[in-house]
Amino acid sequence: MKNITIAIDGHSSCGKSTMAKQLARELGYIYVDTGAMYRTVTLYALRQGFFDEASSLNEAALRADIEGGKVQVGFVLNPTTRLPEPSLNGEVVEAYIRGIDVSSRVSIIAALPFVRAALTLQQQKMGEEGGIVMDGRDIGTVVFPHAELKVFVTARAEVRAQRRYDELLAKGQPAAYDDILKNVRERDYLDSHRAVAPLKQADDALLLDNSDLTREEQSQWLLQKAREAMAE
Numbered sequence: 001m002k003n004i005t006i007a008i009d010g011h012s013s014c015g016k017s018t019m020a021k022q023l024a025r026e027l028g029y030i031y032v033d034t035g036a037m038y039r040t041v042t043l044y045a046l047r048q049g050f051f052d053e054a055s056s057l058n059e060a061a062l063r064a065d066i067e068g069g070k071v072q073v074g075f076v077l078n079p080t081t082r083l084p085e086p087s088l089n090g091e092v093v094e095a096y097i098r099g100i101d102v103s104s105r106v107s108i109i110a111a112l113p114f115v116r117a118a119l120t121l122q123q124q125k126m127g128e129e130g131g132i133v134m135d136g137r138d139i140g141t142v143v144f145p146h147a148e149l150k151v152f153v154t155a156r157a158e159v160r161a162q163r164r165y166d167e168l169l170a171k172g173q174p175a176a177y178d179d180i181l182k183n184v185r186e187r188d189y190l191d192s193h194r195a196v197a198p199l200k201q202a203d204d205a206l207l208l209d210n211s212d213l214t215r216e217e218q219s220q221w222l223l224q225k226a227r228e229a230m231a232e
């Protein structure tokens with residue numbers, strides 16, 4: 001079996017990360033959550049006070065810091081879960097990047113060409129050797145257009161909002177369902193309509209709508225597709 005590159009793209013909150021993580025574990029592959037990288041840059045901008053009260057961004061300041069090497073985004077292996085967690089200048093930031101403060105601003109950051117250029121390059125380096133499962137929005141279209149397996153995941157917006165609501169609640173970060181649904185819809189729109197690397201299904205990606213699938217059904221399907229691609 002060869003070491004392949006698996007690109008998992010799709011809408012926000014449809015369980016991409018969970019399924020990609022599980023698949024990587026089953027195959028013994030490296031897992032990279034690229035959304036976490038955009039979230040980490042957003043956290044940096046928030047911490048530096050680069051967003052004003054109306055969420056308008058001081059783009060020049062962020063650009064200067066990125067180009068000056070002041071924003072090092074990486075991954076650190078959690079020794080207990082054996083999963084990579086995002087880091088910002090060496091600090092593990094997983095606990096700070098999933099809340100509504102980051103979620104409601106990350107599309108602004110992800111639309112900036114200089115942010116995308118820096119993160120795309122880093123992602124391509126991480127995947128040079130294959131044996132990787134990477135999830136995001138533009139992995140099959142921009143980062144790895146030649147990936148051996150591409151999956152485009154989606155689910156109905158209400159289903160996704162409910163999942164995110166449950167996830168935040170479980171983490172002790174409750175938020176209003178209506179706000180989350182609004183955020184899911186806004187991000188769908190922004191992700192698919194931005195000028196650089198918009199979210200779209202690659203021509204050769206397999207479509208997976210998991211609105212009515214159990215996690216088990218979904219992971220069986222995915223594992224099967226991965227085995228087929230590895231055997232080719």
Ligand code: DC
Pocket residue numbers: 012013034035036038039106107110135136137138139187191
């Ligand atoms: O998957 P996520 O919800 O954690 O992603 C956070 C944001 O980052 C989302 O609004 C889209 C953006 N993103 C992107 O533009 N390109 C990627 N490869 C991954 C995420």
